[in-house]
Amino acid sequence: MTGALAAILQRDIRLALRQGGGAALGLVFFLLIVTMTPLAIGPDPALLARIGPAMLWLAAVLSILLGLDRLFQADVEDGSLQQMRLSSAPLELVVLAKATAHWLVTGLPLVIAAPVYGLLLALSPVAMLAVTITLLIGTPALVFIGATGAALTSGMRRGGLLLAILSLPLMTPVLIFGVSATMAALDGLTPFRTPILALAALSLFSMVVGCAASAAALRAND
């Protein structure tokens, strides 16, 4: 069973990195939003530094949403989901492997790129660190919440819009806690611990619920 899950994880990473796989899509989209922000708002370093963490978080949410629609759809279309359902691993763990692979190729690059992109928004070193830590803890929640939406819309030809409408309301608490944890780290007045623990709880909770819900949605699709 572990072998089957490792094979799924490895194959999904390989597919994403191969030509046309779309691993760079989110990262480039993230860069586009971040570079356009100072051009739209104006070169005021104080203002940019104040809204920077929120911009980075917004950009991360949107970039993750961008690549999610193909998470299960491609496997449904070419029949590899049927093969995965015949493996000894339960479908919930198949979803866990696929979503983890998706986070490794779309979420983790955002976390790594965040401090570099933070330079464009005139963030202080503390702010960069805070954004990176909150994104590292919060992006898995975004991927697992989105996975449920992706599973529900996997049978649809143009499910991207519905996926966004279904997932964004559930992603909002993650965004709120992510930004408030970053702000708490910056101003030093409010406690940093509370929002960061809430963010971690959201990630763990959506990992468990998201896998079960996605598996149920995929089973119902057939």
Place this chain on the structure above:
Amino acid sequence: MILTASNLSCRRGGRLIFRDISFRVASGSALVVTGDNGAGKSSLIAMIAGLLTPAEGEIALSGDPEQTPGELIGLMAHRDGLKPSLTVQENLSWARNLLGASAMDIDEALLAVGLSHAIAMPVEHLSAGQRRRVSLARLLSCSRPIWLMDEPAGALDQRAIRGLTGLMQRHLAEGGIIVAATHQPLGIDDAQTLHLAPPPVDAGDEEPFWEDDDCEDELLMGYAPARAGQ
């Protein structure tokens, strides 16, 4: 090992596709499922694979209702289950990790289906018939004794069909089970056949609304049989 199905019914989109299908296939024997388009051949295959829940009836292994065939099944479905951007080798080794490897390795399986030269080719460059053969090579190289095959001969040329028959015979001789849905004769010796026919109209729970005389003309829009006096 005996695969049995008792009183299976299939309902899709509220419509009864077939009902009261029963069969019994033992190790070393094959069941060939025939029927018109839409008769439910693929649905039956999906039910045996456990991908579709029967509306009624059950599928069991060796007469034990607790045991389901799930992990013994190798599926050659209508959709090949191959990733276009990965090579034949990568696709097959993924399937072997996923489903369990058989004694036959990838090279031998590809040799058996006549695709040794394509091992390093991405699947997107293969023709439909070649993809079908890769799918067959997957059955050969994975350790799944029950083969479910949906139109295995589709897109294959005559020579490849003879090769397919030979490989299926060999699998049966080794004690495997095959359930194949097909339109064309596969030439397997003493295979049972199961013909899926649409259930009679009164078999449904409810009378279809188009049976109602009043709305017939509007609904059938000229397809209605001509009546006397018109």
